[in-house]
Amino acid sequence: MSTSVKEFSKVWWTEVYNRIIGAVVILDESAAECLHWDGGLYNLLNGGAVAVNRLSPFQSCKPEQKKVVFITQTTQIQLRTISDILRTCDFTHCILISTVSLDVVYLELNDGLKNANDVVASGKAGMEAVKMLEKMLVGWMKEKQPITEVVYIPIFTISPTNNVFLMPPYQYVYPKFDKKLITSAPTLDLYTLNSDERSEVRRLASALNSMMQSMNMREDIYHIGPFSSLIAGILENSPVYVSRRKMCTNPVSLIFVDRTLDLCGVTSHSTESVLDKVMAVLPRFPGHCTDVAVDMSPLCEAKVVTHPNDMQLSPGCLYHADDEASVQTYDHMINKSQKEVMFDLHNKLSKLDVQMSPGLKTLLKVTPQSVEKIITASKGNYDVISKHLGILQQSLGVVQALKSPKGVQLELLSNLEKQVLQSIAASRESTSILHQMRIIIRSRKERKLSIENLLALLIHIYSLSDSEVIFNKQHEENLEQSLIMAVLEEFKTLFDDRERNYTPKDCEMKAKEIMCYLKEISQMRKPIQRYHSVLKPCDAGTGHEYRGVLQQLVDDLVNTDRPDLVDLQHRNDGIKDLLRTGLNILTSKRKSSKHPLDNPTVLLFVVGGVTAEECKQLHRSVITSGVDTVVLIGSTKFVTPVEAMRDVFNL
Incomplete structure (x- = not known):
């Protein structure tokens, strides 16, 4: 198989x-x-x-x-x-x-x-x-x-790497219940969702079923999170899918995880992945949710004024399926460090047949400026450009992202995240982080920080803190007032219907809605046990670090001691298993006899998006564990902090 x-x-x-x-x-x-x-x-x-x-x-x-x-x-x-x-x-x-x-x-x-x-x-x-x-x-x-x-x-699938796949047609499927993060329904079924959400879930489940059928996979289904349980339920119970499973012969463990259980990973600006950095800075390639638009004017004679809106010059992109060197570089942008990516780009560019191009040198450091120098040596040489178009587009994309003024903002936001993490870890109930956030929001223009990134940072704070941290009520009220003013001042940035004039009352309602979402986010992991906290003591013994739900889950999955995966519900543990346990169920806690690693392949599917950094870390955990199991990581899309924020707040 x-x-x-x-x-x-x-x-x-x-x-x-x-x-x-x-x-x-x-x-x-x-x-x-x-x-x-x-x-x-x-x-x-x-x-x-x-x-x-x-x-x-x-x-x-x-x-x-x-x-x-x-x-x-x-x-x-x-x-x-x-x-x-x-x-x-x-x-x-x-x-x-x-x-x-x-x-x-x-x-x-x-x-x-x-x-x-x-x-x-x-x-x-x-x-x-x-x-x-x-x-x-x-x-x-x-x-x-x-x-x-x-x-x-x-x-419906794309494969950024051999062990990662995404499903762009389902980019709008998100763990929500009629636009709410937490469902108020006592029991969950498809009719807990509105009609559009119901249709999207059916389509996603059907797509996964088709993939399993084509790959001859017979899945054992696991899930964490209420939305994932709905998708798992469709795959487990639909007569058509049950019939298909009887015909397939290759066992696989299919694990669904709700993105909303851990929003820290997708709202973090602290990333080593070059791809995450590029996606956070450059605009999307027109009509795409995964690739970016690269300004190609440094290679051409055309004078572009307002890229990417100036359509006289088509944008470049990062992925080039028919160019092996570019495919390898794209993989590096996910799985290698920035230093390694820059050396890779420099070495490949240095081999271009350009008379003015610098020769291959022994460098201790490759900077965006040194890469850009080789690129500009190709300007107007269309024979060279046509032969090496893939690597030139990738190099331009990386240079433009790393040289962008937004890079300084991302660095500042990354430092703020580190302060937030240590503040919450140290003070818990007495944390004053919301008071600090209120000041930052009010002074955002002087600091050159966008309201979108600061809203993503707020999601990061509330998801990081979970239900163990009780924020000061007065601080939350003050934060809400600052949000009202910020929304009023920047509604054209936040909302699609920019032509509409938002009244102070509209902005007040939106700010209150955002605060309600934030409070829900802090409660998302309350029902789970082993992965309730994402704040863990550092191995060095001082301070705390973020270890996400996905990371903890994969670490436990590949642990040879096989710890009890108490939060991972197994859809197949039905009435037959209850009958097998007999009267013992009255006197003992039933433990599933199944483990995902019982099958040679594990497919971990995150509903609502992942980052390249998360994929890299999860893949690294599997490789270093030494297990023979093939672990595939799937999701609906790659996301940036701002995109994750918009998914949560319906912006």
Whole structure:
């Protein structure tokens, strides 16, 4: 069995390429991002596509173009867009590739139908969805007898490294219950969520099921956190997934963890990972949630005024699937130190065939300036640029991030985090950290700190402190007043609807909402036992350090002593296990006989995003433990502190 998610993705992209010969290919943004990580636009053009466009109701095609292939998530909105396109074009052949399971599409097309779930359970939903969609396509096309095809191809994963995979189409899935971090429902099921959240969870569970099926995996399911329990419950109990599991032969332990149990890791500005630093500084590549936009003007003659909004010059990016040297460097940006990444970039750039380029030197230190000097020697030399475009884009991205004024802000925020950690560890109930934060928020402009980063720091503080720390009530009230003023002054930075004028009353309500979220964050780990605290004494014996829930969990997983994983609930521990224990359950605490390392592969999936730094540390723990188990780390996306803050506060 191949445990490579990258291979899983490649196999299914091959199925896509087999269908695009002579066709206009129209993709949604999620499919386009996944394509980028498989090789990009040229994979489609070299595979026979006559044109490639984004999914838009304003899309038009030439009269001679008769075949179209849509690659979409098949949402109701996307189907309306497809309808608009087909009604205005002269296609005679239409293929709809759904990147979401047709079972889920059937449920959404028949929302409210009483027997829809029964049709899914019977295994007929996929075929019924095909019939419905093909009928729609025929009705929208001008041709009287068009050729139509509807097929499900699971395109939803990207693989930054061999042991890490992300699912960008599900970037908005987050551990919330109708926009609340803590559910008030006494029991949890899918209907605890609102309809949009319910649909997203179904789609994510279905995607993971398809991945397991393609990789012939039979999973034992574990989870920590209420939202993860919902996803685990769908995978465990859905008749279609139960039937699939009976057919698969390769055992794997699938562990779901709620991101909200530990928000310290994703709101920390203290990172050694170069990728995290670059993502925190540079804007996102248009339409992507994982790659960044690199200003390419230092290599070109074009005069760019407002990158990335100036569209006369296309932005560069970090990942280049068809360039082995670039793939290796991207891996280094996650798993190596900044010093090692800079030496790697310098060595690769020094080999470029540029007359003005400095030769390979023995350096004690490589600075952004020394790397930039080699890059600028390539300016205007388009033969060299075209041959080494991948490494040049990566080098420019790293240089621009490390030279950015935002780097100084990140360093200041990192120092503040260290002060916060020691203050909370030392004083507990008597901590005055909120009073200090109030002063920092009021003086943020003088310190050149953004309100977004300071809100992320507040999440970091409350998640770090957990329910053991009781903040001074007066300090919290004063902090709330400072937040009201900050929101009023910077609503254009914080909110998407920037044109709206926010009143003082609106800002007061938003500040109160933020304070409610912060108090909920401090209670998130209250129900768990072993990983309740993320503040641990340093090995050196002085002070404390942050050790996240994910880190503690993985350390316990690979511990040869196999400590009792009391917080890791095993979905398969059902009534059969209770019956096996007999009357002993009345007199003894039942312990699961299963352990995740009983299987040769462990798949740890974090719902709500991870950082590159976390992936590096978790992978390092597995490697140094010496266990033979393959541990894959999966999540919905890579996140920065500001993005994590926006996920939590609904901004």
